[in-house]
Amino acid sequence: MKKERLQILFQSYLEHNLSESEETEFMQILSGATDDELKRLVEECYDTLPETYKLDDEGSDRVYRLLVKRTNTKVFTPSFRRGGYFTRIAAVAAVALIFITATLYIFNTDKENPAKEINKIVEIAKSMEKPLYKNDIRPGGNKAVLTLADGTKVVLDDAREGKLQEQGNTTIIKLDSGRLAYNTKSGSPILEKIVQYNTLTTPRGGKYCVTLPDGTVVWLNASTTLRFPVAFVGKTRKVEIKGEAYFEVAKDEAMPFIVKAGNSEIKVLGTHFNVMAYADEKLVKTTLLEGSVEVSILKKGEGEESTPVMTLEPGEQAQLDLSNALTVVKADLEEAIAWKNGFFIFKNEPIESVMQKLSRWYDVNVVYETTDESILYSANISRAKNISEVLRKLEMTETIHFKIDGKIITVLQ
DSSP: OOHHHHHHHHHHHHHTOOOHHHHHHHHHHHHHOOHHHHHHHHHHHHHTSOGGGSOSTTHHHHHHHHHHHHTTOOOOOHHHHHTTOOOHHHHHHHHHHHHHHHHHHHHHHOOSOOHHHHHHHHHHHHHHTSOOOTTOOOOOEEOOEEEOTTSOEEETTTSOSEEEEEETTEEEEEEETTEEEEEEOOOOHHHHHOOOEEEEEEOTTEEEEEEOTTSOEEEEOSSEEEEEESSOOSSOEEEEEEEEEEEEOOOOTTSOEEEEETTEEEEESSOEEEEEEOTTSSOEEEEEEESOEEEEEEOSSGGGOEEEEEEEOTTEEEEEOTTOOEEEEEOOHHHHTTTTTTEEEEEEEOHHHHHHHHHHHHTOEEEESOOOTTOOEEEEEETTSOHHHHHHHHHTTSSOEEEEETTEEEEEO
């Protein structure tokens, strides 16, 4: 075991910067370390504390406060403590305090065989790592409802894997808990000419992936609806999206792929792009990662014709506002598809924008007591974390507090 690596992991643990793999590594090292190695680690870390923070009759509270301070996070007010709204970082500080105090006690009182007690400390640390929120909220997951052409609704998170339905010459298959596929084969010419539409809808707190009949793969974010034909016929492949989705379009130059999103239309031959078209957002955003697309503004009226306006290149984003003004800007690709890759990436966003994204993924309602529009927030957080993790990270700006009450998040600024 390398001393430097163990020190790095220990310091990261105190600062709450361990990844899941690093946390596993750290716990394994602790449980497998020799007595001398563990004693040396604790003594070296302990020796870095200022003299006024050494453990004495009142030392426990001082070390606790120092560890909280080291994480650059303030201690919650008493009213929040009584309500059970401890930050996760307070738990980390408590774990570290237990670890240091108990280990020093062991080596000072039971020098013969402390290894047996070390495992107990590790188990305490693991149990303390659980969030201290009584009403914490777990992240969203693979949830969706498929509405068939005849109006039948299939709850996909409850449905078994395998064949779900046959519609015309198309078979619908649930591949696993988060994927759906449409397989079309040659059959009756009459059935091939009948266009049937399905709708895939994710709720708040849901996401799903579907492979369309042409091989195009679509990932749906929370609160999203995708309407599409069970088999593509004619000269175009046309679908409609409300919400947010990431498309990897199968190439077919003879049959362009068209996406209707809000009052815009996106035409492609084969490419990768993200569309964000929530009804409660001010902009419809089309972000191109690969290939090229034509973004048009739909004309209201018979036939709902559209006129090509902008052609995007990779790395560009088309933004259509409520007045139908269309602009093209340089895109932040990492931020645009962060949701698809399992992350929240906030870059200088107002709290309302941040909380709108959280409300969709965690299925919560947000109440604002006060807000300061001049304050912008930046963070990179896994969408697999409980909401307490996300709120804690936002609180590290020291300009905002949150309170969890069932499915309601109150923003206190």
